[in-house]
Amino acid sequence: xxxSDIWKDTAAIETAIDTMTERLRERLERRxxxxxxxxxxxxxxxxxxxxxxxxxxxxxxxxxxDISFYRDDFSRVGMHxxxxxxYLPVGVDDRHLILVDDVLQSGxxxxxxxxxxxxxxxxxxxxxxxxxxxxxxxxxxAADVAxxxxxxGADEQIKLSGPEPLLMLRARRGANPIR
Amino acid sequence: MTTPNPQLDAQGRLKHFxxxxxxxxxxxxxxxxxxxxxxxxxxxxxxxxxxxxxxVVANLFFETSTRTRTTFELAAKRLSADVLNLNISTSxxxxxxxLLDTLRNLEAMHVDMFVVRHAESGxxxxxxxxxxxxxxxxxxxxxxxxxxxxAMLDMLxxxxxxxxxxxxxxxxxxxxxxxxxxxxxxxxxRTLGVPDVRVIAPRTLLPTRVEEAFGVTAYxxxxxxxRDADVVIMLRIQRERMNSALLPSEHxxxxxxxLTEERxxxxxxxxxxxxxGPINRGVEMDSQVADGRRSVILEQVTNGxxxxxxxxxxxxxNQHLGSPSQEEATHA
Numbered sequence: 001x002x003x004s005d006i007w008k009d010t011a012a013i014e015t016a017i018d019t020m021t022e023r024l025r026e027r028l029e030r031r032x033x034x035x036x037x038x039x040x041x042x043x044x045x046x047x048x049x050x051x052x053x054x055x056x057x058x059x060x061x062x063x064x065x066d067i068s069f070y071r072d073d074f075s076r077v078g079m080h081x082x083x084x085x086x087y088l089p090v091g092v093d094d095r096h097l098i099l100v101d102d103v104l105q106s107g108x109x110x111x112x113x114x115x116x117x118x119x120x121x122x123x124x125x126x127x128x129x130x131x132x133x134x135x136x137x138x139x140x141x142a143a144d145v146a147x148x149x150x151x152x153g154a155d156e157q158i159k160l161s162g163p164e165p166l167l168m169l170r171a172r173r174g175a176n177p178i179r
Numbered sequence: 180m181t182t183p184n185p186q187l188d189a190q191g192r193l194k195h196f197x198x199x200x201x202x203x204x205x206x207x208x209x210x211x212x213x214x215x216x217x218x219x220x221x222x223x224x225x226x227x228x229x230x231x232x233x234x235v236v237a238n239l240f241f242e243t244s245t246r247t248r249t250t251f252e253l254a255a256k257r258l259s260a261d262v263l264n265l266n267i268s269t270s271x272x273x274x275x276x277x278l279l280d281t282l283r284n285l286e287a288m289h290v291d292m293f294v295v296r297h298a299e300s301g302x303x304x305x306x307x308x309x310x311x312x313x314x315x316x317x318x319x320x321x322x323x324x325x326x327x328x329x330a331m332l333d334m335l336x337x338x339x340x341x342x343x344x345x346x347x348x349x350x351x352x353x354x355x356x357x358x359x360x361x362x363x364x365x366x367x368x369r370t371l372g373v374p375d376v377r378v379i380a381p382r383t384l385l386p387t388r389v390e391e392a393f394g395v396t397a398y399x400x401x402x403x404x405x406r407d408a409d410v411v412i413m414l415r416i417q418r419e420r421m422n423s424a425l426l427p428s429e430h431x432x433x434x435x436x437x438l439t440e441e442r443x444x445x446x447x448x449x450x451x452x453x454x455x456g457p458i459n460r461g462v463e464m465d466s467q468v469a470d471g472r473r474s475v476i477l478e479q480v481t482n483g484x485x486x487x488x489x490x491x492x493x494x495x496x497n498q499h500l501g502s503p504s505q506e507e508a509t510h511a
Contacts (some may be wrong), residue, residue, distance in 0.1 A: 069228035078192070081209070084215035093224075117447065119225035160437030 004045050006172035007147065008157055013131070013166045017048065019128055021055040023145045024098065027127065033096045036127070039063035041113055042084050044102030044160035048147075052100060065099075069127030070112035086116060095120035102160040104130040104146070107139035132158060132168065143145040183242055185283060186305055192497045195316045196308045196490045197368040198325040207334065207370055214335050214482070220257055221481070231258035232494050234291045238264045238321070239281070241297040246456055246480065247319050247329070251294045254487035260495075263290065278302070279309055285312050292495060293317070300324035300359075305434070315494040316485075323359050328490055329455055330363035333412065334371060336475055339482070340451050341409050344368075346359035348375040348404045348449045350398075350446075353414030354384045356425075360455050361414055365393040379404035381436065381494060383425045394451045401436050406445040413463045429462050438464040444499040 025129070028036060038058055040049030047065055053062045064087040068080040069125035100112060112129060115125060136154065152158065152170075161167045186202045188194045193443070220228055236255040240248050248264070253261045263285075278283075285293070292315045293444065295303050300322030307316040320326040341347055349368055354363045356380045369374045376395040390397055398404030398511065405411050416432065426432055436453065452474045460466050469476060 003369045010306075068216065069220070074230055074492075074496055075499050078500055079213060079493050083213055085216050085219035087219070091224075115229065119223045119227065121224050 004159070004169040006167055008168040008171040010165040010167060012169060013147070016131060017051050017055070020048075020131070020145050020147045021052055024052065024056060024127070027145065029123075029175075031096075035059070036096045037063065037090065037092065037169075038098045039065050039088065039117070041099070041101045041109060043068045043130075044162065045100045045177065047101035047162040047166060048063050048129075049101055050163075051126060052098075052129065063088040065113055066111055066115055067112040067116055067140070072108060072112065072116045074104065088120055091121055092117060092123045092125050093178060096137050096149075097123045097126045098129055099126055102130065102156055103132045103134060104141070104143050105134050105136040107141035109139050111142045122132050134158060180394055183390045185304065188236040188497060188500070190500070191400075192500065193490070194497055195303075195310075195318075196327055196494060197303045197307055197316065199316045199327050199330055199363050201368065202370065202383070204370050204372065207331070207367060210331055210486065210489050211338055213493060214331070214485040216493075217257075217485040218482070218487040219487070220335050221484070227259055229259045230492050231503060232253070234258075234260040235258045236262050236292045236294060236491065237285050238262065238319075239267065239285075239293055239295045239297075240265070240474065241267045241295075241302075242255065242320065244296055244319070246483070247296065250480065251309075251317075251319060251328075251487050254484050258488055258492055258495075260491070262291075266416065278306070282306055282309060286314060291315065291498065292491060294319050298322055302506045313498055315498060317494065318450060318491060320359055322472065323357055323362070325363050326359040327363050327367075328483070328487055330367040331490070332479055332486040333453060333455070334367050334483045334497060335486055336453060336479050337410055337451070339478070340475065344371045344373050346411060347373045347413065348377070348408045348447075349373055350377040350408040351395075351399065351411040351412045352378055352379040352404070354416055355380045355389065355414070356384045356386050356488050357417065358414050364412065365395055367378040369394050377404050377408070379436070381432075382425070385491050402436070402442050403446050405450075408446045409450055410454050411443065411446055411450055412436065413452065413458075415457065416459060418459070418463055423489055430432045430461075435457050437462065438468050440465065440467055443468060443473070449473075450486065453479060456480070 038053050040046035047113055049062055066084045066086045068083040110131045127144045129145040130143045131147040133149045135151040155172050157171050157173055159169050161169055186195045186197050237253055238248055238387055245261050248485045266481055296319040302321045303316050303318035310316055318325055318327055351361050377398055378395050379398045379401055385397055454476050
C-alpha cells in the first residue's frame with residue numbers, strides 16, 4: 001500500500017451513515033417492506049452494516065457475506081488469503097434484502113455477492129446500500145442508497161479502515177484496485 | 180528455507196500437497212483458515228462455489244477407499260470442478276500400462292489435478308516429479324509414508340474444539356508402525372506447536388526411535404498414556420496384521436489397547452476422541468465411546484470435505500501464478 005491520506009474523517013462518515021439510514025427508511029416505507037434482512041459484505045461492508053442495522057433497529061441479526069469463493073479473478077490471483085465464513089442467520093428465500101458494502105467501484109464485488117446470495121436461496125428483492133459510490137464501473141450495477149458520491153483518478157484508491165474509528169483513506173497505486 | 184520443497188513453487192506457495200514434512204506452521208494455519216471458510220458452503224441451499232469451474236480433477240485410487248475418495252470427489256464437486264474417478268483395478272494398469280503412461284495420457288486430456296492413493300510409499304512424490312508444470316498432485320495416502328489431508332482434517336477438528344495448539348496434550352493410540360495417518364499427524368501436531376504428543380502402542384507396533392524422530396513420547400499402557408490428555412486419537416487396526424504375529428488376537432488387543440469409558444477416565448473431562456474411520460467396534464474402541472458425547476468422529480468426516488476443498492483450491496489457484504513465460508506458453 002502506498003502513502004495514504006484521510007479522505008473523510010469519522011464525523012463525516014457518521015453523518016453519511018445517518019443520511020443513508022434516513023434514505024433506507026424512506027425507501028422501505030415507500031415499498032411497504034417491514035422486515036428487511038441486512039447483509040454486510042466483508043470486511044468494510046460489515047462495519048457500515050453494523051451501524052445501519054443498529055440505527056434502523058432491525059430485529060433479526062446481521063448477515064455477513066464473504067465473496068472470495070465467487071471472485072472472477074481466481075485464475076489470475078489464486079485464493080484470497082483472508083476468507084471468513086459467510087453467515088446468514090435466516091434463510092433468504094422470499095425475503096427483502098439490504099446488501100451493504102463500503103465502496104462501489106467496478107461492480108465486480110456486487111456481481112459476486114449476488115451469486116453468493118442466490119446460492120442461498122431466492123430473495124424477494126435486493127437493495128444495494130454503499131458508503132461511497134464512485135466512478136470506475138465495469139458492470140451494469142448501481143447503488144440504491146449511497147452515503148457519498150464522488151469521482152477520482154483511475155489510479156486513486158479509496159479504502160475504508162475500521163472497525164473503530166471509521167476512516168476513509170485515499171491512496172495512489174500503480175496497479176488496478178483490489179476488487 | 181534452504182532445501183527446495185517439491186510441494187512449493189518458487190514463491191513458497193502450495194503447488195502440490197504431498198506430505199506435512201517441510202511445511203511451515205504458517206502454511207498449515209493458512210490451510211486450516213481456508214478450510215474454515217469452506218465449512219460454510221455446506222450451509223448454502225446450493226452447496227457449491229464456482230471457484231474451480233472448468234478445472235478437471237482425476238481421482239487415481241490404486242488402493243480401495245470409500246471415505247477418502249468420496250470426500251475428495253465431493254470437495255472437487257463443491258468447488259465446481261469436473262471429476263474423473265478412475266477405477267484402477269479394471270483400467271489400463273491392469274493391462275500393464277505404467278504409472279507414467281497413465282499420467283501422460285490423462286495430462287493429454289487436460290487434467291489439472293491428480294488425487295493419488297497408492298500402496299507404494301513415494302508414489303505421489305514420483306508423480307509430482309514427473310508431472311507437467313501446470314499439473315498439481317495431491318497425496319491421498321501413499322504406503323506407510325503420508326496421508327496429509329487426513330492429518331489436516333484432524334487438525335481442523337482439534338482446533339475447532341481446542342483452539343490453542345500451544346497448550347495441548349494429544350495421544351495417538353494404535354498401530355503407529357504401519358500408519359501413514361499417525362506419521363502425518365505427528366508431524367502436523369509438532370509443526371503447529373503442540374508441546375505434548377504421545378504415541379501409545381504395543382512395542383511391536385511402534386517404529387524404532389519414534390521419540391527422537393518425531394519429538395513425541397511413547398507409552399505402552401493406555402490408561403497411563405491418555406492421562407490428562409485433551410485429545411485422544413485412535414488409529415484403525417488393519418485386521419490383516421493380526422495374522423502377521425505383530426498382534427495377539429483382536430480380543431486380547433482390545434483388552435489392552437481398546438478405548439473404553441473406564442480407560443478414558445484418566446483423560447481430561449472435556450477431552451475429545453477421534454478416529455479416522457472405518458472403526459472396528461470392539462477392537463480399537465467400545466461403541467459406547469465411539470457414539471459417546473466426547474466422540475467427534477463424524478465431525479472429522481464433515482471437516483474432511485472442507486480441508487480437501489482448501490488444499491485443492493490453493494493448489495489450483497497457484498497454478499497460474501508461475502513465471503509469465505510459462506503462462507504464455509500454455510496460451511500459445
